[in-house]
Amino acid sequence: MIDYRMSYLINKPYGVGYTIQEIEEITGMTAETIIDQLGKLNEQLQKFSYEPVYWKKAKIYFSKRVSEKWLELHFGKLETEIFYSEHERQALVYLLTFIAEEDLSVYHYQEFLQVSKNTILADIKKLRERLSKKQLNLEYSRKNGFYLTGLEEQIRIQAHQMIANVVTSISGKWGLTKGLMNYSTIFEADVRSYFFETIKANELVIVPSRIEETIYFMSYVLRRAKTYSFRVDQQVDVTLKELNAFSASQQFLRQFPEIVDSEMEQFYFTLIFMTITQGEIRDTALEYLLECASQIIHEMERLAAIEFKAYRKLLLDLFYHLVPAFFRIKYQFSLANVLTEEIKEQYGEIFTLTKTALYPLEMLLGKPIPDEEVGYFTILFGGEIGNQRELNRVIRYKALVLCPSGISSSLIMQSELKELFPTIDFSLTTTVDQLESIAESEYDVIFSSVPLHTPKKTYLVNPIMSQLEKNNLIRCVQEDLLIPGIVVPSIDEIIEILLPYIELKKDVTKEKIYRILNRKMIKKLKVKEDEKPMLSELLTTDMIQLTDKKLEWEEAIAYAAQPLKTQGKITEGYIEAMIQKVKDYGAFIHIGKGIALPHARPEDGVNQLGMSLLKVEEPVLLLDDPKHDITIFICLAAVDNEMHLKALASLTKILSNKENLEKLLAAKDQETIIQLVKEGESL
Structure with missing residues (x-):
């Protein structure tokens, strides 16, 4: 981009x-x-x-x-490639009306969204039905065109919800940007620049995942605030003025002197900053929330019959999250795209306990806590309760796992690394191009599949590691982080010491001993079985190809992906995106031993979860580089960061097993490959 x-x-x-x-x-x-x-x-x-x-x-x-x-x-896409979903169309109709500086008609919506008049009329009808439940209306008159009526506070909250829901897709971002460009080609750029300047000048710590929706929301509110102002009651005025974010709001709004009521908007933008700002312990105006955090922890300890050993750390972590949550709930800035049901499924008991333990916050707010917010507190407590089970823990480091596309390779790495280093927190996984948006205070070390220039300690790892690579990594990390001054011998060192004194049985290799010792020495993580498809359910006969054709690497990726395209699981654009990723980031898809895992992001053209495999007779040189000769291409089409994890875990086991890998590389037909896949799932 x-x-x-x-x-x-x-x-x-x-x-x-x-x-x-x-x-x-x-x-x-x-x-x-x-x-x-x-x-x-x-x-x-x-x-x-x-x-x-x-x-x-x-x-x-x-x-x-x-x-x-x-x-x-x-955005790197032609406008003819942009298609809005029904939900996105309705959101954009609302937002165009929200910032309108001219009389809007059906024609304006139709021209903007490039759809038929009947489609727009149907969207307006459904939008009105949705808005009526919020006591809002989309009105029309010949004199004024379309306009919104209702309480200004609710009109803005609805705009926030609309933006939060559509900003996650390329088409949604396109529409949001286009809406602003109708009035100024550089307005969004100005808002972004002033936002980051304000954050830096006031030393505010922002939740990275909320930045995009907030910048767009601020941009749309600033356009609307030229005509419509927000009113805050006097009691709230006093409270907001005491916050550090209030001076940040004043600084930010000085760049936009044309808004109707600067003082009222200063209060409103203070609220916006507070809904995305991590709690600051030095902000004395927030002491009551620090006390609330302490009460919640004690409630959780009582209800769960446990004692949190790292109490102060948990108190600060909870406080950091509690502050933005408090302002979101109090002023109805609801969270979007929260996997609440999945959290309930995975952390059912903890969710119930957390919901009860949040009673002090509920009393402070005078209203129930939405399940979406309970979900985030549940994850925080769930992680800490998991930490309680770790014995002899010296320190817990936070690691950042990076991959060019941030979907499959990073998740394979995450799975492998969690198993190797159970005392390191690998929950933070993202893309290389998002690295700058994450505060360095959020992580201690980086595990990356591509070289980086960063002051943080970085470990360059392959998504799928051999046993020897795992052993070397374990030793390096132990020396650097886990037990300063005390180094546990690596598995290969132990074996080298023992070999002169033992006689290996027939068919027993060093690799096999490595594997057995590794299982014994490394704590296995218990992963709850779920409904994610197994590898054998994805790599079916119709998804596996073998060829003796001589192929260039671009042709090989396209060839490998053809079954996915034929079945409508991906678009042609996804194939182009996979190839472009390699051109942009190098041979990162080469995961070792002649195996390549081409993939791109879901929004690049994935319609349905899928995997396909191509085995070539003559190795293909990725990027025409002899160091990257590929025999097997496995294309992944992921719909999100979760559904394909079980399949990738099985694939990792197969490729990490020397015997199975050799059999796979030597396979001459689909049946052999399928049999190996099924065997790999039972490892």
Whole structure:
């Protein structure tokens, strides 16, 4: 995705040359970043057959297309590829009305969403039904066009819910950005820039996952606040003024002097900041929430009949989460996309206990705690209760697991690493391009499948490791982190010591001894069985291909993915995305031993969960590099970060087993591969 700051250039006259220094002043980016972004911009322009950016006499020239097609260039998709779901259409109709500065008609909605008049009329009818349950209305008059009626507070809360629900998809982000660009090509960029400046200047710690929805919500509220103001009662005024976030709100809004009632909006934006800001122990105005956190912990200890050993750490962790939760619940900023039912399923007993233990917060708020919020507290307590079971724990480190696509390879790594290092918290898993959005205070070390430039201690690991690689990693991590000054001998060292004194039986290899010792020495994690499909349910006969054709690596990926496309599980765009990932990030899909795991993100074109396998007779050189010769391509189409985990776990076991791997690489037919898959599931 092109950096949002490049949008400052589309507001400038085209056909005029700019030096790198001038672009630095316009965008606020460094020369190095600008050159990188220009390269990406030209890639997109060439991809869509638009006139590229060009250099002439030390100046850079942009064509009119850069301005006209900015959304396509920014998101890397043609507008004809954007399709809104019914839910997204209704949300965008509401939000367009929310910020309208002109009379809106059905035609305006129809033109914006590129759908028929009947579709818009049906959407408006359903939207009105939804809004009526919130005591809101989408009204229409010939004089004023479409407009919203109801309490301004509720109108804004509904806008927040709409944005939170659609911002998770490319089409949703496209629509949100397009809606703002109807009024200003650089407004969203300004809001983003001022938001990050404010966060940095006021040393606020923001929950990373909430940043996107908050920036869009702020942008839409700022447009609306030019005409409609929010009113806060006087009692709340006093409370908000005491918060550190109030000065942040004042600083932020000084950049937007045109809004109707600056003081009232200062209070409102303070609320917005507080719903996404981690609790700050130095903020004396929040002491009552620190006391509430203490009461909740004691309630949980009583109800669960346990004693939390790391009480102060838990108190701070709970307080950090309690602060934004308190403001979200109190002012109805509901959470979106929370897997509440899944949390109840996995942590049923803890969920019930947590809901009861939150009684002090319920009393403080004077209202019930929504299940979505209870779910987050449940995860926090569930993790801490799990920690209680760990004996002789010296320290618990937080690790960040990184992968270019953040879906399968990172999850394989996460599964492997959890088993190797049960005293390290591997709950934080994300993509490489999201690294900068995560505060360094959130993690201690990084496990990555690609090289990184970071001051944090980083371990470069393959998604699937051999036993020797696991042993070496265990030793390195032990030396660096787990037991300073005391190093437990690695498994290979133990075996090397024993071998001169023992005689190996027939068919017993070092690798086999490694595996047996590893099982004994490493604590096994108990994973609850669920409804996720098994590997054999995904890699069926129609999903497995063998060929003696000589293929280029791009052809091999496309060939391997063909069964998924034939059955409608993926689109052609997903195949292109898998290939592009390799071009962008290198041979990261090579997970070792001649196995490649091509994949991209769900939003790149996955319709249904699936896996397909291609075995080639003649090895394919990934990126034409002899170091990456591939015999088996296994394409993964993941719909989310969960459903394919059981299948990947089985695959990991098969590929980690030397004997099974050799059999797989030597397989001559589909039946042999299927048999190996089934055997692997029982390992």
